[in-house]
Amino acid sequence: MKLTSDSFEDGDVIPGRCAFCVKDPKSFLRLSQNLSPQLSWRGVPEGTLSFALSCIDLHAPATKPDYVNTPGTLIPAKYPRGEFVHWTAVNIPVATSQLAEGACSKAVIPGGKRIPDGPDGSLQGLNDYTGWFKGDADMEGPYLGYDAPCPPFNDSIPHHYLFTVYALDVARLELPAGFGIAQFRAALEGHVLDRASLTGRYATNPDIRLK
DSSP states (O other): OEEEOSSSOTTSBOOGGGSSEEEETTTEEEEOOOOOOOEEEEOOOTTOOEEEEEEEEEEEEOOOGGGTTOTTOOBOTTSOEEEEEEEEEEEEETTOOEEOTTSSOOSOOTTOOSSOOOSTTOEEOBOTHHHHTTTOTTTOSOOBSOOOOOOOTTBSSOEEEEEEEEEESSSOOOOOTTOOHHHHHHHHTTTEEEEEEEEEEEOOOTTOOOO
């Protein structure tokens, strides 16, 4: 299989319109358009009955919120890091081979999208903004579906966002509403005929110049 995007090339920079936030010279960050990127896939194996999708930040700092986006501090490159889930989706119909830009997210919704946009019949899980915004009176809520990158403005490295499409041998995965990444991965096990990925890079640190 091959996964491509008209929004950015594999290994290239994710455009600001497809980010949750962008750089701001006065306030460090401001909310952006939060558009889901255009995605297309081809070379689907015989026997495919549905698709699943995921987007994961591979370099999220494993730290407390009070260290993130704090002026005068810098998160070092060697700081402990882990995954930050931006998207999981299952039960995407086999007839689907592409998603237009903005098809699954068109704006930042404080409190999260209760009924996220997406292909008819698909089911989308919780992303990690759900936990990140817990306790924030303005933003707290269940963040379902896709929400775009917003790496810390005080991080010393750019983040890499791995988008993956999975071709599955089942038409439907029985997952509960608001499923998490562990449930997603467990449900996929034994059903993946093929997969394809592409990676986008993004940073909000004004000292990082991405090319």
